[in-house]
Amino acid sequence: MTEHTPPLRFPAGFVWGTATAAYQIEGAAAEDGRTPSIWDTFSRTPGRVRNGDTGDVATDHYHRYPADIALMAELGLPAYRFSLAWPRIQPGGSGPANKAGLDFYDRLVDELLAHGIDPVATLYHWDLPQDLETPAGGGSAAGGGWTARSTAHRFAEYAALAAARLGDRITTWTTLNEPWCSAFLGYGSGVHAPGRTDPAAALTAHHHLLLAHGLAVGALRAELPSTARVSLTLNLAAVRPLTDRPADREAARRIDGLANRIFLDPVFHGRYPADVLADTAAVTDWSFVRDGDLTEISRPLDALGLNYYSPTVVAADDPAEPHPHPDGASGHPREPSPWPADHGIRFVPAEGERTAMGWPVDADGLYELLTRLRDELPGLPLLVTENGAAYDDYSDPTGAVHDPERIAYLHAHLTAVHRAIAAGAPVRGYFLWSLLDNFEWAYGYGKRFGIVHVDFASQRRTPKDSARWYAEVVRTGTLPPGPPTVA
Numbered sequence: 001m002t003e004h005t006p007p008l009r010f011p012a013g014f015v016w017g018t019a020t021a022a023y024q025i026e027g028a029a030a031e032d033g034r035t036p037s038i039w040d041t042f043s044r045t046p047g048r049v050r051n052g053d054t055g056d057v058a059t060d061h062y063h064r065y066p067a068d069i070a071l072m073a074e075l076g077l078p079a080y081r082f083s084l085a086w087p088r089i090q091p092g093g094s095g096p097a098n099k100a101g102l103d104f105y106d107r108l109v110d111e112l113l114a115h116g117i118d119p120v121a122t123l124y125h126w127d128l129p130q131d132l133e134t135p136a137g138g139g140s141a142a143g144g145g146w147t148a149r150s151t152a153h154r155f156a157e158y159a160a161l162a163a164a165r166l167g168d169r170i171t172t173w174t175t176l177n178e179p180w181c182s183a184f185l186g187y188g189s190g191v192h193a194p195g196r197t198d199p200a201a202a203l204t205a206h207h208h209l210l211l212a213h214g215l216a217v218g219a220l221r222a223e224l225p226s227t228a229r230v231s232l233t234l235n236l237a238a239v240r241p242l243t244d245r246p247a248d249r250e251a252a253r254r255i256d257g258l259a260n261r262i263f264l265d266p267v268f269h270g271r272y273p274a275d276v277l278a279d280t281a282a283v284t285d286w287s288f289v290r291d292g293d294l295t296e297i298s299r300p301l302d303a304l305g306l307n308y309y310s311p312t313v314v315a316a317d318d319p320a321e322p323h324p325h326p327d328g329a330s331g332h333p334r335e336p337s338p339w340p341a342d343h344g345i346r347f348v349p350a351e352g353e354r355t356a357m358g359w360p361v362d363a364d365g366l367y368e369l370l371t372r373l374r375d376e377l378p379g380l381p382l383l384v385t386e387n388g389a390a391y392d393d394y395s396d397p398t399g400a401v402h403d404p405e406r407i408a409y410l411h412a413h414l415t416a417v418h419r420a421i422a423a424g425a426p427v428r429g430y431f432l433w434s435l436l437d438n439f440e441w442a443y444g445y446g447k448r449f450g451i452v453h454v455d456f457a458s459q460r461r462t463p464k465d466s467a468r469w470y471a472e473v474v475r476t477g478t479l480p481p482g483p484p485t486v487a
């Protein structure tokens with residue numbers, strides 16, 4: 001349900017854009033010297049991705065980028081957040097740059113600039129070169145992926161190669177996208193590549209991802225002009241206790257630690273939170289943290305990116321109840337959890353409206369997070385680097401794609417952004433996820449987040465109603481009065 005609201009004007013200079021990621025759209029998995037990433041391996045492993053889908057072709061953006069950029073220009077979208085594929089730029093994850101890989105991003109960036117679109121680059125959106133996870137016979141890499149400290153150093157070398165070639169034209173750089181997912185879904189629950197289910201490995205990976213971020217910030221600063229902006233994107237969680245009971249509040253404190261403060265404290269204050277170290281003491285002694293790491297990790301940033309989709313509601317487990325299975329049946333063993341130490345905590349499915357991912361629609365969580373960051377990181381520019389929703393879109397007999405639910409979702413969340421700005425949060429831009437329907441990781445092509453519909457058989461692109469609606473918001477810098485309520 002969306003309430004009727006008056007038009008809301010965004011500040012002058014507010015950056016509007018859309019976002020994508022390399023493995024989700026590029027395809028061309030084996031072209032021009034690209035080597036496999038952990039997602040190529042994972043998606044080819046039976047049972048890991050729905051329907052056996054892979055990113056081999058995806059939206060074929062590698063070949064169709066001129067038309068995709070022309071479409072962005074037609075929609076009047078002034079900025080574009082995309083990611084660079086490490087295994088394209090530095091095959092295998094070590095050694096010299098692959099000229100053909102860098103040439104692709106060179107062409108992409110030039111095409112964006114020729115259309116007046118500002119390129120915003122992310123260095124790592126989950127496509128770790130497979131050789132860094134499991135070295136091919138005789139390779140010099142250590143293996144172990146993000147559980148290996150050396151991977152952090154390889155990442156900084158890759159960052160330097162990318163910045164040396166593209167830093168004269170890309171002015172906003174992001175090191176990592178959602179390191180929570182890389183560490184906790186990749187090494188904890190195993191629903192993301194590389195598919196490991198080891199809580200100690202998840203925490204080790206977490207630290208090495210942050211170290212990689214810090215080392216890459218240093219490498220970027222050394223290569224880029226002083227005017228460049230360097231940032232990090234986090235998927236922080238709006239964590240809520242189910243009730244005000246002390247046990248539920250304690251559950252919320254623990255998950256807030258593992259979702260939010262485990263990133264914000266080291267990156268912005270140079271320390272891990274004492275309560276998180278205590279909560280996870282049975283999992284790891286944190287001996288992978290070495291002298292000097294936190295200084296490296298807390299190098300100053302020019303902005304923080306926030307990705308937001310829905311809130312997280314937690315409660316204390318009732319020991320008298322059999323443990324609920326995530327599918328609703330009781331008494332089954334628990335699935336591996338992404339959270340390294342969540343014993344005694346229950347994740348409560350929120351009530352009300354949901355997207356096709358089953359995620360609750362709750363824009364207040366975005367407001368809560370933006371105003372929290374306003375208070376905790378005074379003066380740091382904020383960007384909403386992802387926000388959007390999947391729905392079961394289809395093209396009707398006339399070829400149109402009507403997606404009123406997405407428009408309502410976007411309206412509610414942009415209203416929350418506007419409210420946060422009015423409350424003093426320094427939010428400088430908004431990147432809608434996503435430009436195109438794409439490869440939604442373990443869900444394959446079954447979940448559509450795009451404002452542009454992609455027919456994956458023909459690769460035909462069709463702007464959905466939401467694309468036209470967003471284009472008008474961007475053109476006017478104004479959010480129109482609330483859209484009709486979606487039943």
Ligand code: IFM
Binds near residue numbers: 021386433441
């Ligand atoms: O598709 C993903 C994206 O790669 C990272 N953030 C969340 C999106 C939707 O699940």
